[in-house]
Amino acid sequence: MTETNHIETTLFNLDKHRPARICGFGSASEHEQIRLREIGFAEGDLVEILHVGLFGRSPLNVKLHGTAIAMRPNEAKMIRVIPADLHRDVGVETGSTNLEVCDIHGLPTSAEKPCCGACGSTSK
Amino acid sequence: MTSCEIEHKPPITIALLGAPNCGKSSLFNALTGGRAKIANYPGVTVEYAVGNFETKSGQNIRLMDLPGIYGDCGHSADERVTLDAIHGRLEGERAPEALIVVMDAAQIRTHLHNVLQAKNYGLPMIVVLNMMDMAARDGVDIDLHKLEQEIGVPVITSVAVRTAGRQALVDKLEDWGQEIIAGNASTPKSDGDSLKDLQRKARVITRAYVTSPKAQSITTKIDNVVLHPVFGPILLLLIMFVMFQAVYAWSAPFISLLEGLTSSVGTLVGSFLADGWFKSLLVSGVIDGVGAVIVFLPQIIILFMFILALESSGYMTRAAFLIDSLMAKVGLNGRAFIPLLSSFACAIPGIMAARSIENERDRLTTIMIAPLMTCSARWPVYFLLVGAFIPSAKLGIFNVQGLTMFGLVIIGVIFAFLAAFVLKKTLLKGGKPTLLLEMPSYKIPSLKGYLLGLWQRAMIFIKRAGRIILPASIIIWFLSTYPNNDGVIRNSFAGMIGRVLEPIFAPIGFNLEMIIALIPAMAAREIAVSSLEITYGIESAGENASAIQSAIAMDWTLPMGLAFLAWFIFAPQCLSTLAITRKETNSWKWPLIMFGYLFGLAYLAAGLTFWGAKALGW
Numbered sequence: 001m002t003e004t005n006h007i008e009t010t011l012f013n014l015d016k017h018r019p020a021r022i023c024g025f026g027s028a029s030e031h032e033q034i035r036l037r038e039i040g041f042a043e044g045d046l047v048e049i050l051h052v053g054l055f056g057r058s059p060l061n062v063k064l065h066g067t068a069i070a071m072r073p074n075e076a077k078m079i080r081v082i083p084a085d086l087h088r089d090v091g092v093e094t095g096s097t098n099l100e101v102c103d104i105h106g107l108p109t110s111a112e113k114p115c116c117g118a119c120g121s122t123s124k
Numbered sequence: 125m126t127s128c129e130i131e132h133k134p135p136i137t138i139a140l141l142g143a144p145n146c147g148k149s150s151l152f153n154a155l156t157g158g159r160a161k162i163a164n165y166p167g168v169t170v171e172y173a174v175g176n177f178e179t180k181s182g183q184n185i186r187l188m189d190l191p192g193i194y195g196d197c198g199h200s201a202d203e204r205v206t207l208d209a210i211h212g213r214l215e216g217e218r219a220p221e222a223l224i225v226v227m228d229a230a231q232i233r234t235h236l237h238n239v240l241q242a243k244n245y246g247l248p249m250i251v252v253l254n255m256m257d258m259a260a261r262d263g264v265d266i267d268l269h270k271l272e273q274e275i276g277v278p279v280i281t282s283v284a285v286r287t288a289g290r291q292a293l294v295d296k297l298e299d300w301g302q303e304i305i306a307g308n309a310s311t312p313k314s315d316g317d318s319l320k321d322l323q324r325k326a327r328v329i330t331r332a333y334v335t336s337p338k339a340q341s342i343t344t345k346i347d348n349v350v351l352h353p354v355f356g357p358i359l360l361l362l363i364m365f366v367m368f369q370a371v372y373a374w375s376a377p378f379i380s381l382l383e384g385l386t387s388s389v390g391t392l393v394g395s396f397l398a399d400g401w402f403k404s405l406l407v408s409g410v411i412d413g414v415g416a417v418i419v420f421l422p423q424i425i426i427l428f429m430f431i432l433a434l435e436s437s438g439y440m441t442r443a444a445f446l447i448d449s450l451m452a453k454v455g456l457n458g459r460a461f462i463p464l465l466s467s468f469a470c471a472i473p474g475i476m477a478a479r480s481i482e483n484e485r486d487r488l489t490t491i492m493i494a495p496l497m498t499c500s501a502r503w504p505v506y507f508l509l510v511g512a513f514i515p516s517a518k519l520g521i522f523n524v525q526g527l528t529m530f531g532l533v534i535i536g537v538i539f540a541f542l543a544a545f546v547l548k549k550t551l552l553k554g555g556k557p558t559l560l561l562e563m564p565s566y567k568i569p570s571l572k573g574y575l576l577g578l579w580q581r582a583m584i585f586i587k588r589a590g591r592i593i594l595p596a597s598i599i600i601w602f603l604s605t606y607p608n609n610d611g612v613i614r615n616s617f618a619g620m621i622g623r624v625l626e627p628i629f630a631p632i633g634f635n636l637e638m639i640i641a642l643i644p645a646m647a648a649r650e651i652a653v654s655s656l657e658i659t660y661g662i663e664s665a666g667e668n669a670s671a672i673q674s675a676i677a678m679d680w681t682l683p684m685g686l687a688f689l690a691w692f693i694f695a696p697q698c699l700s701t702l703a704i705t706r707k708e709t710n711s712w713k714w715p716l717i718m719f720g721y722l723f724g725l726a727y728l729a730a731g732l733t734f735w736g737a738k739a740l741g742w
Contacts, residue, residue, distance in 0.1 A: 038195035040234035042323040054353040065233035
């Protein structure tokens with residue numbers, strides 16, 4: 001797997017206690033994406049890994065707004081994120097109201113490659 | 125319209141809708157006086173319930189409590205119950221006239237899109253922001269007026285567990301109820317179908333009108349310890365340990381009190397009656413049979429004191445988190461934790477709770493292993509046998525009997541995991557490993573709710589004694605007394621039945637009384653205790669009948685006692701469990717497999733224990 005964007009990663013690979021913004025649901029099937037959205041994950045939301053299990057980062061306890069949601073690695077791997085400190089929205093809790101954070105707040109990627117396009121081959 | 129017509133207003137139905145664990149059942153119980161089970165973890169309610177609420181003006185409203193849902197897709201069976209209810213597809217229930225959408229006030233940012241989505245059902249609705257006290261504690265600030273404007277439906281705040289906290293809703297139901305009957309309650313305007321668009325709209329609203337605190341919440345601070353990779357599991361083990369120690373350490377005085385009471389009642393009743401069949405029935409059958417089980421009530425209460433405290437505090441989902449990697453390794457769905465946890469009270473609600481598991485194969489796996497959790501009907505059997513065969517000595521600071529109980533429960537769990545592993549490799553291959561479990565905020569349970577929960581558990585235990593154990597005791601008394609009435613069990617009807625089964629069970633060390641006890645235990649496992657009490661009581665002609673523990677300690681060898689214990693870890697002996705499995709899987713195949721594999725395990729375990737212990741010279 002080649003990473004097309006250096007700052008983008010999955011929630012699974014995100015460092016503990018490093019807040020990040022969701023930019024898409026890369027490898028999730030439509031069904032899985034619905035489940036993630038229904039429980040509350042959306043593009044632009046701030047997430048942070050609070051706790052991880054002893055072995056192999058399984059499970060993960062993820063902070064989402066005022067909630068914490070426990071998930072397994074395969075679920076965390078579907079959520080594409082950009083660490084908030086690398087994001088133009090850095091620290092702005094009430095930041096963009098547009099969910100396509102990546103489209104609007106152009107990240108340091110080339111113009112012909114908007115970051116959401118890099119979220120994974122299956123993203124629209 | 126005359127006043128008479130008002131008296132006969134037909135009841136309207138309003139459904140409670142909302143995400144799991146937002147407090148729908150608490151609200152339902154508080155408004156209707158219902159007794160739906162509540163706890164602080166998602167997925168407690170998996171079936172709908174209906175209760176009546178009367179407004180001050182006498183309008184009767186039927187409230188419908190529903191399993192929590194996050195969306196309108198109906199991924200899992202419990203979610204489909206909710207959607208069927210809203211769309212009027214439940215048998216014998218018409219669609220509700222209106223919706224009360226409940227939302228945890230501390231979680232508006234996460235769940236508002238679910239509320240916007242609910243507007244699509246096209247029913248009049250109001251939003252109840254529940255647990256306002258908790259949200260305030262966590263420093264969540266909400267501009268209610270603006271929120272109401274933006275959502276486009278009335279928003280009411282509530283603290284479901286307090287009378288004052290429900291007042292605004294009760295007042296609202298007064299007027300709103302009238303509007304619904306009159307058919308002029310307004311229905312909300314849809315915000316569209318796209319989940320993504322709904323999320324976008326929800327985020328715009330919450331960013332403007334809901335401020336959450338930046339500081340780490342109390343819950344996160346507690347979790348830093350409770351979910352610590354090293355201290356977390358140690359704490360979990362410690363809690364379980366203390367629980368089993370307490371069951372023994374705290375219950376002893378109460379148990380001797382109840383034992384004394386049972387035997388005095390027996391003596392007293394006996395002294396009034398002339399010797400004969402009626403005295404024998406009443407003393408050896410009814411009083412001893414029921415009393416044998418009732419004496420364990422203190423231990424059951426102490427056990428549930430712990431379980432209820434853990435359930436209502438929010439700790440149980442943390443326990444789920446801590447053992448999830450183990451569950452993942454054996455191929456179990458993370459969602460299986462909660463059904464398995466419920467199975468410690470009784471496998472029946474546990475098997476029903478498996479509805480929250482979306483994947484059918486994962487749901488079946490969970491159902492199949494649920495009976496290996498130590499249900500509360502097994503406790504009296506364990507108490508009796510552990511009391512009779514395990515010395516009440518101390519090992520360091522630990523009570524050996526408490527340690528043994530802990531061991532018995534753990535053995536059940538280990539074999540449940542092994543069974544799941546085998547099932548996932550063979551019959552039930554496939555399925556996607558998921559967890560996605562919301563971790564609720566910690567709460568200090570209200571004393572009233574806690575005591576009510578404890579009372580309910582105690583009543584379940586006592587009612588079983590009346591409804592199942594009492595008639596069973598009478599039947600057992602009859603079968604083990606007649607036709608000869610000579611005090612020799614072998615010659616009685618029960619003895620005849622037992623002798624038929626003797627060739628099967630004698631090789632694993634079971635004597636006739638044990639075999640006889642196995643049969644009525646199919647109705648409820650604790651009847652094994654009553655059965656032993658009755659058969660040994662008849663043999664000793666009513667003398668020392670309440671001293672069942674010493675009777676079996678004298679009559680059985682240690683290998684026999686341990687083999688019987690081992691049998692009950694696995695025993696597939698509960699017709700109701702098999703019946704609910706039949707219903708929930710809609711097939712005979714799974715209950716039959718369940719019976720077969722549990723019988724096999726029980727037989728092997730008892731046999732190995734018996735011959736192993738004998739070989740060790742015990």
